[in-house]
Amino acid sequence: MSNSTSGQAFAKHDHRHCIKAALKQASRICGERNGRLTAQRKRVLELVWKNHKPVGAYAILEQLRAEGFNGAPPTVYRALDFLLEHGLIHRIESLNAYTGCAHPGEQHTGQFLICSQCQRVAELDDPKVKTAICNSAALLGFEADHQVIEIRGLCPQCQDH
Amino acid sequence: MSNSTSGQAFAKHDHRHCIKAALKQASRICGERNGRLTAQRKRVLELVWKNHKPVGAYAILEQLRAEGFNGAPPTVYRALDFLLEHGLIHRIESLNAYTGCAHPGEQHTGQFLICSQCQRVAELDDPKVKTAICNSAALLGFEADHQVIEIRGLCPQCQDH
DNA sequence: AATCGTTATGTTATAGTATAACAACTTCAG
């Protein structure tokens, strides 16, 4: 099963639990795969999970520097690449930013609801959406591989401004 | 009705017809809305429609310069912004690139099939996909506004390499 | 035709995002 963050980003929740669960999952998954979750990678993962707003690579870099780290962009991008490869985070293409994966370890395509106002992102994994797309693609003989689905709109809290 | 390019980017077709149709539609739409399809904007639209592969802003700039134009990035981005605003082109977020709109003037959300091998893009507009997403979003109380749907995979021609 | 507000374009500089290339260090199996 997925952890408690699945699709619940917009609801009230104890976010410390999200972070803790994400780190635990990450540790487990890296263990299974011989991926080395080094201190830096772990720290980057924590920063990505700081809240449900996607965070840019340079924002992460700033945070690290504020903590005394004396590094350059490649360090951050390498950590992000590692986390992406192991399915621990997602890249939000339309924001050039990164967000924690709510279903690490599970096979899934990222489907994101992005609030235009508060910037928070919730992750879906609706098989109906995937099916509809694959069917539609198949009609043109197209073999779908990876889906980028990013829906902009207003989250429940931001609708009554 | 949509023009002949709808979803047919992967099939054999006379592409000169696509370009011609796109320009005609653009001219009509701009006329209706008091949008000024200036020479530069028209030229940029032509370059975007040169084939079914999305093209980056700087690639367009290079082309223009090759034609003797002596301009800078803002000129290209302004033309692209104009074309986007009037629904004549789409931006492909996952490629930082732009592609001709197959249904200009019609209300629709862009859904794109992108071939990982030949880079060509076909545009879909499957109401089932839209509906599935909106339903799924509604379950979380999310009010969907704009959809970014970009599917990577292999087009029919590239499947038998 | 002259004027004026609006829209479009030119120009320079800079912000923001990402990677290439090579050096140095760490880790760990053998």
Added chain:
DNA sequence: CTGAAGTTGTTATACTATAACATAACGATT
């Protein structure tokens, strides 16, 4: 201990996009 693989450091640079301000073209009104 050693060597191979993996990780991080470092510098430079490529690619994508916009800010800010100057100039020019257009088009309705006088």
